Amino acid sequence: MAMEQDEILRTPAVWHPGDAREAWRLKEAFGPAGVYVAGGTLLRTQWEAGVAEPPAHLIDLTAIAGAGEVEMDGEEAALGALVPLSVCRSHPAILARYPLLAEAARVIAAPSVRNLATIGGNVVSRVGDALPALLALSAQLVWQAGPEPHACSLADWLERERRAPTPASGVLVQIRLPVPPDDTTSNAARFFAYHKVGRREAFMPSLVTVALTGRIGADGAVEEIRVAAGGGQTVPYRLDASEAALRGQTPDGKTLAAFQACVEEEYEPKPDLFATEAYRKRAAANLAAAAVWQAARDAAAGRKG
């Protein structure tokens, strides 16, 4: 009893490492008793719901030098893992280059939560609503999971986690995004779409998320297409087969129907109390097909005008 009383009455110790390596070292030292905290928004919902107890040690990542910065150069963008979602939603350079990410951030939680919540926390949660957008943007992750940082692709990491979730020991330091090619001089039309479906219009957990980016060529064919889907407790992933079904095709009724059927087949969402697997599959397939339909229409209008 006395033990338990102490447990309940104490508050976690909070550590403020100044760089990622130190943060990782602390985590190594504490093991499961140490938990990284960024915005703390997801952690608090877990404590509130009783699915996790507050740990003995919180390793606060907000003091890590540079982790809250957005850097851009000609080849890529580097988003610090501690960049808040409110910044992802409104940063001029992100809005200009990665409107898909800005759109995803726009529909996560609500303003007060977005001010605290970080993009890194969203990624590390493995089911964050920003993930399909980051997948469609071919994001790379930079981790500090040892003395030296290393990079891997978001898609690979998520794929591994989807198959066999591992308790993360490393610090996510950065998210790197390649710069989209500049095709303002060509006749091709770039498009993007991000959809989040929930049980109300705003401030809700997702049932389905879908992100697409692509390019319609001067001849009206789909030259490039990337589609990713997630939502709820589904770990998001790229829909490779669906992409292949559309790539190089002219999106007429028949191709779109085939693409839609392919998404419905390839996307395997986890059902819950609130929506069946069938509903989620149809929603993702419908939204993806409708986005391509709209893009083709806009591209055709653009070629005319």
Add this chain to the structure above:
Amino acid sequence: MLLNRTTSGSRWRTRPDGPGKVTGGLSYLTDLSLPGMLHGLVLRSPHPHAAIVSIDASKAMALPGVLAVLTYADVPGLNRFGIARPDQPVFCEDRVRYIGDAVAAVAAETPEIAVLALRAIEVAYEPLPVVDDPERALLPDSPLVHPEGNVLHRNDYRTADVAPGFAAAAHIVEETYVTPRQMHTYMETEGGLFVPEADGRLAVYSATQHGFMDRMQLARILGRPEADIRVVSSPIGGSFGGKDELNVQPYGALLALATGKPVKVHHSRWESVRAGLKRHPMKIRMKTGVDANGRLLAHEVEIVADKGPYATLGAEVLNFAVEHVIGPYRYDAVDVKSVNVYTNNGMSGEFRGFGGNQAIFALEGQMDRLADKLGMDPWAFRRLNLRKTDDAGPLGQPIAVTAGASQVWEALAESELWRSGTGRGSAGSGPGIGATGGKSAGHDGSGEEGIGLAAARVEAKTASDRGQATAGTPAPPWIRRGVGASFVMHGAGLGVGIPDPAGGRLRLAADGKIDAVFGYEEFGQGLIASLEQMLIEQFGFAAEDVRIVIGDTDVVPDSGSSTASRSTSMMWQSLRRLRGPFAGKLIAAASAALAMPADRLRVGAGGIRDADGGELLLPYAALAAATAKAPVIAETRFEFPRSPVDRVGAHFLYTYSAVAVAVEVNLLTGRVRVADQYHTVAAGPVVNPQGFLGQIEGGSGMALGFSLTEDAVMSGGHYLTENLDTYLIPTVAELGGTFEVEPIETLPEGDEYGPRGIGEVGSVGLAPAIASAVYRAVGKRVNRLPIDPALLQETDGWY
């Protein structure tokens, strides 16, 4: 004329409690604390149904910082509560019947120690079979929630045999309607501060809708005289019926008396979900027949309501539903059967609309379906069957005569929204599902698609937040718009057979303020604002002259409960009764003080004024000083007007309303968006324009949740939606469409009842109107709320 800020002119006033509420400056009762106060927590059952084998509190009691651990053995008086029928245990003795049932309570020095103490109480349970389906609970072999059986209340109403009507009917519609377990979701969860006073009395600072009812029940539980208890109950951060029954009060009171120290109790959201009341989930089966001309011949109804474990006002809610499934229409024969069934699910009880929401969703659904079968415009079909002005009420009872029914019918028919194209059974202005060759899965395809099915592509007025429709450009083809309507006749007051007192007091206080003293509660509905406005407009006082005194049993008279859309109506009637006597006494006193004839004086802003010129002759403070020995005071007591019949629950005063709504259905996701709303309400004069609008808008917001997002889902007696991240109430994104309110203020010559209640009616009509609009958008009938998007999703036909 539409009611809004512009049309209200100078009658649009800033509500007195508004600034404090929007700035957060106002302290609610759950914000109160005292030095040295203890923290109270209640141990609730982990099982929906179980026998209690033993309770051992010794370990909890031994914890440092724990001052009291109470169980049923510590209740000095009646170990039960409940307004209508005290059957809910304060602490369970040998049986728990839902997961909110209380077994013990602790008071400790800190909230953390209180949590520990709860964990240290050892209760041995023997789980019993869980009764979680009201229909199965009625079967002879069902386990029993109570030894007397699983039926709380049955109420049948029959005017004649319905069989001949069905035999003669040209069309019959048979449908079963299912409504959700809606949660009140007040922002302020239940709580309060309980203070043993130096003089041995107990002060209770905790929200309720009827302070004197709480005082009576607490006295019964504590085994003390009512006079030893003071209940302070306003301001309240929302109630909607949910704080009508006792909740934390018995525990706070018992703990405070046991420890002799102030005790604070305040539910977390989860505890509020777990222990609190919800709207009764109902399953309503209806069979209704019409002749070839559209006349209603027979109407047969069966209502099964899920009561949960204890009575609350479940019988009264069921009675209300019986009255409202008959509603505003004439039938040759009506046969209603109803039952409210005990289960081990969450506790159902009082909730804004009081059974009318469920009943009218079903009834209006029938009217729409029948009109379709007849090939008639649904609104014209309603008119054909509407009760006439002098007709009796739904239960054949005499009711106060108004032209409200036909007035709201006509107002809606003329409204821009209803006429905006799709309303009058006109052919659709764009392709519907059928026209685009899509399939309408789930629709019974009974050949009615053509009738009034107007699924227009939307020329969206506002950009939807998903960018699906941007200003000026046509909406994408997967967005389908439809306009629907519904009709509401809603009773106010508690009805025949239930004590329904009313009254209040006006007094010139020693400091010169005019005290308006009423036993009503302010829970956000704007009662203070409405009372102030009536005092200004009816008496000529200035806002600064008056002080509103409510929510304290030590100082207010018993004005009856703040429920059943009755408070504003009763305040208006009270002031009408008090106007002559109170103004007369003020003037008589002023006449004596000023040595001037009474007919040269009048009551006005700031004090007594010259009847002709209007100059201020005697400020109220001076008048108060002059009358210090015999203060000016006037009081009234009366009963809410009731119908002279012997039918328990039958109402006498009714509010009429008609609602039109435009929805947009997204075929990709099946989600419904409410775009535009029009509500016309015939409820007599508008006492307070801002309050009126607020009640209709706010009520409609709740109805929107009831229709589209809200359901406290349970499985095996356990809540699966434990917090507001899964129980979803509408946000500003849902409530963003246009909203028009058109009050109809005229009452018949000689009507003495004045403004009718509007506190509930706004929450009733939207759901059936949405269902009707969805049908007009996509040709599918909705019979279950909240609407399941999977029903409306289409995999093709939308591009």
